[in-house]
Amino acid sequence: MDTKQVLTVGLAVLGAATMPSMAAQESIKGTFALPGESEKAVGALIVKETGPLTRELSIAFTDKATGQPIVQFDEELTQRLHVLATDSHFTSFIHEHAAKLGADGRFKVAMKFPRPGTYYVYADAVPSGLGQQVVRFEVPVQGGSDAVAQAPSKPEQGSDGPYTVKLDTSALRAGSESMMSLTVLKDGKPAQDLDTYLGVAAHAVFVSTDELDYVHAHAMAAQAAHGGHGDHGDPGAVSAQLMLHAKPAHAGPYALWIQFKGGDKIRTVPFLVTVPAAS
Structure with a gap:
């Protein structure tokens, strides 16, 4: 199974006049997803529809203490941002990475979802000096057709x-x-x-x-x-x-x-x- 390589956020620039079906959603506020750890960064996400089941995810982190956009990240496991997603039934798994970090500190990641549904998207990064920070987003995905799900197996x-x-x-x-x-x-x-x-x-x-x-x-x-x-x-x-x-x-x-x-x-x-x- 191949996997392919998703923070303060404004409105994405779109060709909405010519492609109304590709409109961006409003900014989605993230939820800190590392219990027991210190929340030092907050995240926000904009989703741009690029096809029936494809999306461009624009993610930005903000320093919780200062309110300033974070533009410096350390590499962890060869990447500055890991984006992982699963559907609400936990029958699919996607692991992507941002190709590059914008000058404004915003990551953009192309993601293909296997089927319509609600997805939990986790943005896993290490802002320099702040340690690992993971933010969860809830992303609805419409369009396309159902695909066969790979149900998780029980141990062993x-x-x-x-x-x-x-x-x-x-x-x-x-x-x-x-x-x-x-x-x-x-x-x-x-x-x-x-x-x-x-x-x-x-x-x-x-x-x-x-x-x-x-x-x-x-x-x-x-x-x-x-x-x-x-x-x-x-x-x-x-x-x-x-x-x-x-x-x-x-x-x-x-x-x-x-x-x-x-x-x-x-x-x-x-x-x-x-x-x-x-x-």
């Missing part, structure tokens, strides 16, 4: 093409840094053709299905996690045995997507997990 495994991810979430606990192990199989055997994706072995994105909280974690080779000499992001050296640290904020159900590069494609494997309360 899920698939994308010939790849299967076996997942062990037994160590996950709410409110604490937990270790989760996963194994990537290809045609039933440990995958030998894995490569890095955005500089790491694999990504895990959790979205709470009740609170809509967000967690973005990344994996390392199991032997490296235990002090060995596993891969450290070297292309072509990704182990099939991986570990990742994650810290879900609270107990309850989460949609989880594991993303990795296998066979020269970005693979996305969905799960539904339940995080227990801390002991």
Whole structure:
């Protein structure tokens, strides 16, 4: 499953006179989506319709303390902005990136949605000096036709093409840094053709299905996690045995997507997990 690469905001400049169906929506105010962390930036979004199920997302962050637009961002996992989206039933997942940052601090991201519906869009960035900030937007998408949804699977495994991810979430606990192990199989055997994706072995994105909280974690080779000499992001050296640290904020159900590069494609494997309360 391929993935493709979405703050103070004014009205977008449109050719509304000639393309009335492509009008921009009003600015959408974001909601801070990192519980337990300090909210230091606020976000706003303008959505421009570019086709039946395609949209241009214009995102701007503002410093909460000063009210000034943020124009400096640090790179995190090779990008200055990660934009992730799922529908309200958590049956789809999109992971995009902004091609560039405008001089006014506004990111623009092209996004294609798989079907009509309401989407939760998460803008994940690191404004310089402020730390990670994640803002959630609720975006209605009309038009197009329904597509077949890929329903998340329950633990302990899920698939994308010939790849299967076996997942062990037994160590996950709410409110604490937990270790989760996963194994990537290809045609039933440990995958030998894995490569890095955005500089790491694999990504895990959790979205709470009740609170809509967000967690973005990344994996390392199991032997490296235990002090060995596993891969450290070297292309072509990704182990099939991986570990990742994650810290879900609270107990309850989460949609989880594991993303990795296998066979020269970005693979996305969905799960539904339940995080227990801390002991």
